Amino acid sequence: MAGAQPRKRKGATEERTAAAHRPVARVLVDVPLPVHLDRPFDYLVPDRLDADAVPGCRVRVRFRGKLVDGYLLERNETTDFQGTLSWVERVPSAEPVLTPELLEMARAVATRYGGMLADVVRLAIPPRHAGAEKKAPREPGPPPARPGTDGWARYQHGQSFLDALHAGRSARAVWQALPGEDWPARLAEAAATAASAGRGALIVVPDHRDLQRVHDACAGLLGDEVVALAAELAPAERYRRWLAVLRGASRVVVGTRAAMFAPVHDLGFAAVWDDGDDLHSYPQVPYPHTRDVLTQRAHVAGAALIVGGFARTAEAALLAESGWAHELVAHRTEVRAAAPRVTAIGEDDTQLARDPAARAARLPSVGFEAARAALGAGAPVLVQVPRRGYVPALACGDCRERARCRRCAGPLALPGGSEGGAPKPAACSWCGAAEAAFKCGNCGSRRLRAIAVGAGRTAEELGRAFSNVTVRTSGAGEVLATVPAKPALIVCTPGAEPVAEGGYGAALLLDGRTLLARPELRAAETTLRLWFDAAALVRPARDGGRVVVMAESSLQPVQALVRWDPAWFASLELAERAELGFPPARRVAAVDGTPEAIEALLDSADLPDSAEILGPVPLGEVDEDGNSERERLIVRVDRAEGRALASSLHAAQAIRAARKAAELQVRLDPLEML
DNA sequence: AGCACGCCGACT
């Protein structure tokens, strides 16, 4: 080692000696720090900690004078550090939690998002709980028997997919679940197939209710072999289960987004369900997405992968169209046999019901009749009502297509703080360009209109329209898991729909127009996903199942629902994103920071050739000169240069961040923001 | 974030 001698601390009672072999510990310190410190530091292992200080274990070290947590990455004979090494002060546990696979995965994720390794590791390893280390099991049981997989026979190549999975080939698929599909059972069968071949499996779902369903389905096939991981678990229990996975005792993991990093041994199968749900986006730096992380993991591990749902995202469409994944879809005749009958009711052709109470609830007669028929047949009826809320945004005054910037296709909005004085012209919220002469790209109209989102019908109004029928609600306050096969109106906000025993007799999807007109990039995709997720809970048309959606039948998302063709819409959506320069066709970074920091970044950053710079636009309060304390810059590049973009932004932060920590915030493909 | 090193003004 390069002349590194231990520093003698004053007051130290014992003289410390470095371990005889590989005394240098390479340590990842776990402190929120500027990007230029996103690298390991070397410490000396005292001989009394020699046995415990194994690669992957937690350590306590002195960093900038303070005792901090860290992970021992590796042990070496020498160091490149010129100064005096500090000691590893403590090894809280010899449990090697940061395994080489986990470290490699965390590195890959950090690189992809231009983020810091320590941030990813913090998401991937739950907080330690000493008691759990004694309790968690160490030994895996024998592999379970291969399960029956007849449920997959309805899908083209379904059986061969499972055969490939069983044979350990890395089959990857975008799966469109049939309406009414018992998807937890299908995913459980795939996981159990991997387990029966002695390999691990990981299924990640959006929320706790889905987790419960998938866990139950897996437990039926796998018993104790399956473990549920969720961030909401009590710390001790969470750590105990996580350790059981780390030690290989539990081969099959189901969980919510935090489980995307679960250290499953010999991963043979990974799945993300309903990847369009925002809950799959981890809301902490560097904001990894379940689908991204699982595709990465499946790739590295040579594992099979399912990106599944009733709907399909543009990202999933890209996986399929690029050939990286196959399609796992049913034949059209199967789809038609399973789907409910869908009717679209636009604003213009709305015939309000004759019944005065139904009129008051603004129910169209078609919806009213469908609901009454279903209730009469003894079935529950689902009513989906968008959440309350308000988003100030602009749409075409005539065709109501979202108003987009002619330069960069960013969303147009009215600048904030416009009380009094002359109304300010609309401006692009990305590049800041004012739009004085808007012309709709869709219909050519020059008129703009402000749009509001989420004024929904209420349960009481419906209760009056259907007197003597039980009305139950499921939403933000209380989410129902299931409802019995009895006549009832189940009023839900999107995503909170309970599963009905035997399926709903009908579903009414209200306020489709406001949902579709929201300013977000993914408004149409998300709306269609919410519709498919609700409509999939309805009985097939041959059993009387009906869906009435309140939106113009001429709109593409509405057509996709009526024809039950999620793949068709996702493909259109992907093509449109490509045309407008949005993810996933291109990669977009949003960089927030002070005007000085943004300027310094633009001066120094070595951005890829294809980089297109939009803005910066002010964020938050704007003074009279149009300046603000923080700005947002959008950088977009060709997909092939996504890696280069991430790394150049990472490097640019490092140069700049030497002075002040966290001066710039970088987010890659920030879909929720666009 | 804290903490050390370093290069110019007011003082004994």
Add this chain to the structure above:
DNA sequence: GTCGGCGTGCTC
């Protein structure tokens, strides 16, 4: 000469 201002840079 030398005490100390806080600008600049580093953190094993």
